[in-house]
Amino acid sequence: MRQPDQRLIDLYQELSDLTREICATCSPPFHCCQGESGQVGCWRAGWWAKNVYGIELEVPKLLDAAGNGRRPMISASGLNARARQSLAASYLTSTGCSVAAYMRPVCAMHVCPDRERPPRYQELMAAIALAEAERFR
Ligand code: SF4
Numbered sequence: 265m266r267q268p269d270q271r272l273i274d275l276y277q278e279l280s281d282l283t284r285e286i287c288a289t290c291s292p293p294f295h296c297c298q299g300e301s302g303q304v305g306c307w308r309a310g311w312w313a314k315n316v317y318g319i320e321l322e323v324p325k326l327l328d329a330a331g332n333g334r335r336p337m338i339s340a341s342g343l344n345a346r347a348r349q350s351l352a353a354s355y356l357t358s359t360g361c362s363v364a365a366y367m368r369p370v371c372a373m374h375v376c377p378d379r380e381r382p383p384r385y386q387e388l389m390a391a392i393a394l395a396e397a398e399r400f401r
């Protein structure tokens with residue numbers, strides 16, 4: 265398995281910081297990380313980490329009394345039994361996702377089409393596409 269270099273990790277992180285800022289203003293914050301869309305996103309992150317980088321993501325813990333930590337999944341309807349079993353909890357925390365951005369590329373770049381994206385967003389997307397292509401050359 266080929267690991268990303270630090271530059272690619274940093275590009276994903278910067279992109280994720282941009283989208284997190286937007287999604288934190290959603291109602292509820294990080295809306296897409298909750299419910300079924302969140303379950304799919306978390307499952308996809310787990311798959312990506314394991315199959316692309318050989319990393320098993322730690323199973324998240326629940327929020328503590330102060331609201332820190334990771335939230336449990338909200339609903340598992342619509343997924344088959346096997347998918348439900350692998351989705352005991354979400355990687356969402358009170359301040360955003362707890363998974364490194366390069367291990368959840370789709371989540372890191374996702375933001376609603378009706379939200380204004382900062383100019384840096386497209387630059388980062390282009391730089392990531394180039395860096396990912398170079399990685400597999
Ligand atoms: S992608 Fe859109 S709906 Fe989803 S959390 Fe971000 S701003 Fe909210």
Ligand code: SF4
Binds near residue numbers: 304309354356363
């Ligand atoms: S951003 Fe994190 S918490 Fe949200 S769906 Fe993706 S992996 Fe799950």
